Amino acid sequence: MSDKVELRTENAAEPELDQRVQDILGRSLKAHFDDILAAPMPDRFLALLAELEVKEQKLTKDKSDV
Amino acid sequence: MSEPDFRRRLINELPGLRAFAASLCGSLTTADDLVQDTLLKAWSNSEKFEAGTNLRAWLFTILRNTYFSLYRKRRREVQDTDGIYSQRLATHGSQDGHVDLADFRKALQQLPEEQREALIMIGASGLSYEEAADVCGVALGTIKSRVNRARGKLAQLLGIESIDDIGPDSRSTAAITA
Numbered sequence: 001m002s003d004k005v006e007l008r009t010e011n012a013a014e015p016e017l018d019q020r021v022q023d024i025l026g027r028s029l030k031a032h033f034d035d036i037l038a039a040p041m042p043d044r045f046l047a048l049l050a051e052l053e054v055k056e057q058k059l060t061k062d063k064s065d066v
Numbered sequence: 067m068s069e070p071d072f073r074r075r076l077i078n079e080l081p082g083l084r085a086f087a088a089s090l091c092g093s094l095t096t097a098d099d100l101v102q103d104t105l106l107k108a109w110s111n112s113e114k115f116e117a118g119t120n121l122r123a124w125l126f127t128i129l130r131n132t133y134f135s136l137y138r139k140r141r142r143e144v145q146d147t148d149g150i151y152s153q154r155l156a157t158h159g160s161q162d163g164h165v166d167l168a169d170f171r172k173a174l175q176q177l178p179e180e181q182r183e184a185l186i187m188i189g190a191s192g193l194s195y196e197e198a199a200d201v202c203g204v205a206l207g208t209i210k211s212r213v214n215r216a217r218g219k220l221a222q223l224l225g226i227e228s229i230d231d232i233g234p235d236s237r238s239t240a241a242i243t244a
Contacts, residue, residue: 016214018228021221026189028164032171033190036085042098045080045105049073052109056069 067117076108079125082191086126089186090133092175100137104129123197130183130201138179165224173223177216184209185216 017025067075083104087097107128108115115124164170174182180202187198188209199209221227
């Protein structure tokens with residue numbers, strides 16, 4: 001019973017928004033996203049990845065040195 | 067895949083990952099912590115990633131799972147609505163056929179999370195419906211429904227539900243140019 005209700009709710013046809021409204025939303029979403037993409041990336045991520053790779057390579061080297 | 071290759075591919079995914087995280091969290095600071103955690107998990111689970119499969123979807127799955135298991139609780143404790151990207155001020159108005167950035171972001175953060183993440187994945191992150199469904203672990207129809215509901219709710223929050231709200235009169239065209 002609850003499964004059927006859920007199915008009906010999930011797959012119920014949503015009334016489509018006017019295309020012009022959808023376009024505005026789409027552009028707004030893009031503007032929001034592009035703005036974050038343009039924000040300078042902090043160093044921490046590249047530093048972390050570099051550190052992880054060095055550690056990994058050292059592990060591999062230590063193993064092969066045995 | 068070699069470590070340098072994997073690292074290179076992760077680096078390529080960083081901007082998109084960060085933008086998705088920020089949209090989900092509503093805070094760039096929190097997003098950066100979330101991305102950091104995601105990178106650590108991705109790296110330590112790299113042997114589970116099959117080369118040739120969808121790295122973006124794999125990373126998004128790790129990120130959202132981390133968000134829902136760890137970050138969501140914190141969010142309730144520290145409501146960050148004012149801090150949303152506070153360092154990124156909404157500078158442009160509405161000349162380009164979109165609503166005010168700050169208004170849009172406020173509205174976006176008011177969506178239920180499963181609607182917000184679906185909308186971002188489909189509308190901004192470039193995932194297909196199938197990929198988004200896989201990442202979220204739901205049926206295709208569910209994702210479609212969530213995206214539609216997200217759009218409807220956004221339109222309602224922003225007061226642009228019908229094309230009549232975007233009339234030709236000078237006041238509304240000043241706000242939203244179609």
